[in-house]
Amino acid sequence: VTGGEFDVAIVGGGPAGSTAALTLLRYSALRVIVIERSVYDEWRVGETLSPGVQPLLHYLDAESILDRGQLQNLGTAAAWGGSDVVSRDFLFVGAGEGWHLDRARFDRSLAGLIEERGGTLRTRCVVESEWHDDDGWGLRLSSSGFLGVPRVPRHSGSEELEEPRNSEEPQTIRARFVIDASGRAATFARRRGARATQVDHLTGLVAIFRGRATGSTLVEAAEDGWWYSAALPDDRIVVAFMTDADIIRERRLHETAAWQRALDATRATRERTTAAPLLHPPTAHPAHSQLLEPMWGDGWIAAGEAAVSFDPLSSMGIGYAIASGIQAARIAARPSDEACRLYAEDVAKHFAAYMERKRGYYALEGRWRDARFWQRRAVNAPSPQSDRPATQSPDWSR
Numbered sequence: 001v002t003g004g005e006f007d008v009a010i011v012g013g014g015p016a017g018s019t020a021a022l023t024l025l026r027y028s029a030l031r032v033i034v035i036e037r038s039v040y041d042e043w044r045v046g047e048t049l050s051p052g053v054q055p056l057l058h059y060l061d062a063e064s065i066l067d068r069g070q071l072q073n074l075g076t077a078a079a080w081g082g083s084d085v086v087s088r089d090f091l092f093v094g095a096g097e098g099w100h101l102d103r104a105r106f107d108r109s110l111a112g113l114i115e116e117r118g119g120t121l122r123t124r125c126v127v128e129s130e131w132h133d134d135d136g137w138g139l140r141l142s143s144s145g146f147l148g149v150p151r152v153p154r155h156s157g158s159e160e161l162e163e164p165r166n167s168e169e170p171q172t173i174r175a176r177f178v179i180d181a182s183g184r185a186a187t188f189a190r191r192r193g194a195r196a197t198q199v200d201h202l203t204g205l206v207a208i209f210r211g212r213a214t215g216s217t218l219v220e221a222a223e224d225g226w227w228y229s230a231a232l233p234d235d236r237i238v239v240a241f242m243t244d245a246d247i248i249r250e251r252r253l254h255e256t257a258a259w260q261r262a263l264d265a266t267r268a269t270r271e272r273t274t275a276a277p278l279l280h281p282p283t284a285h286p287a288h289s290q291l292l293e294p295m296w297g298d299g300w301i302a303a304g305e306a307a308v309s310f311d312p313l314s315s316m317g318i319g320y321a322i323a324s325g326i327q328a329a330r331i332a333a334r335p336s337d338e339a340c341r342l343y344a345e346d347v348a349k350h351f352a353a354y355m356e357r358k359r360g361y362y363a364l365e366g367r368w369r370d371a372r373f374w375q376r377r378a379v380n381a382p383s384p385q386s387d388r389p390a391t392q393s394p395d396w397s398r
């Protein structure tokens with residue numbers, strides 16, 4: 001063992017992985033390591049943080065990270081089911097004020113707390129291979145970018161990263177339990193034989209403009225999908241078109257000119273970006289709903305998007321990732337098959353309920369019933385709901 005011995009190794013330092021680590025560091029004396037592929041220096045998508053997340057951050061004594069250069073969200077307005085833009089606070093989980101995040105900054109701030117609280121964070125690092133024996137796991141780590149293992153600085157608000165430490169050789173660590181929090185890729189779980197059931201092919205084409213928008217998130221339905229836009233910290237605006245992968249391919253929407261033409265055809269969204277310079281052209285991000293099966297095995301469990309992922313329309317992603325990170329940590333502290341089984345059942349139950357509400361919500365938009373994007377989402381939609389006024393939205397948080 002060249003890299004140390006730990007009780008819990010967490011693969012992935014996004015919201016799920018970092019909160020799993022912070023739970024263990026706050027509520028147990030276990031030795032924790034987080035293995036993160038990046039150095040949090042690249043743009044990350046997923047910007048709207050729902051207000052329901054605050055108590056979870058309080059539980060982790062991590063609320064202060066929201067003071068570090070994030071923006072208050074003043075609600076959600078939507079043109080959904082009609083062309084008028086009206087206030088639709090229900091659209092994203094929980095009414096009230098949430099936040100517009102610089103996601104890389106948010107994830108980096110959360111991960112920065114791990115070392116402050118006595119945990120180990122290895123950035124630009126991946127698990128190359130692993131084996132399981134009577135003593136737990138042996139994990140072979142290697143650098144994901146270059147040789148060396150840089151750390152996120154202790155002052156997590158800082159944008160600067162420390163120079164790589166001198167550890168060129170791949171390392172082996174030992175850990176009793178592994179939490180896979182590597183996001184949709186679920187890299188560790190997949191190597192253990194788990195597979196995700198993917199229920200759609202939703203993809204986000206996400207671009208950034210320079211400029212100021214009002215404080216609310218704007219959602220606007222269109223024939224081929226839907227748009228969202230929001231103000232971001234540092235005078236930026238995120239504009240995303242959510243549609244299906246095959247529609248993107250056919251219409252070449254990943255090309256900036258075609259994406260821009262689609263934006264120009266909107267009513268409300270384009271007004272936010274008139275005369276605003278494009279900072280980052282659209283890039284594609286998978287946003288489909290999926291459920292991992294199995295979600296746990298001997299000595300490991302999946303948390304966050306590695307276990308389950310939701311349509312961004314629900315804005316459930318970060319909140320659910322944090323909640324499941326906390327749950328997975330509690331199981332890792334006292335692992336048992338029974339606890340893992342109950343956790344997996346609970347996630348699957350949430351996913352089934354979410355799927356019903358998702359269908360109901362998409363059915364509220366009736367202007368393009370024959371269009372492929374909307375037809376696909378209307379399958380099995382409970383028909384009475386499709387005639388409900390858009391103000392009676394399903395409650396995503398139930």
Ligand SMILES: Cc1cc2nc3c(=O)[nH]c(=O)nc-3n(C[C@H](O)[C@H](O)[C@H](O)COP(=O)(O)OP(=O)(O)OC[C@H]3O[C@@H](n4cnc5c(N)ncnc54)[C@H](O)[C@@H]3O)c2cc1C
Nearest residue numbers: 012014015016037046048182183204304305312317318321
């Ligand atoms: C277009 C789009 C818009 C969205 N909008 C919202 C929104 O407005 N609000 C919301 O709440 N959610 C939103 N989401 C969802 C949200 O981003 C996710 O739910 C959330 O990021 C999940 O957190 P996580 O920690 O599980 O996974 P991730 O955030 O994906 O974190 C995984 C981490 O693991 C690291 N990693 C990956 N592979 C490895 C590996 N092999 N080894 C080591 N590390 C690895 C990654 O670098 C990353 O840091 C959106 C998603 C998309 C695609």
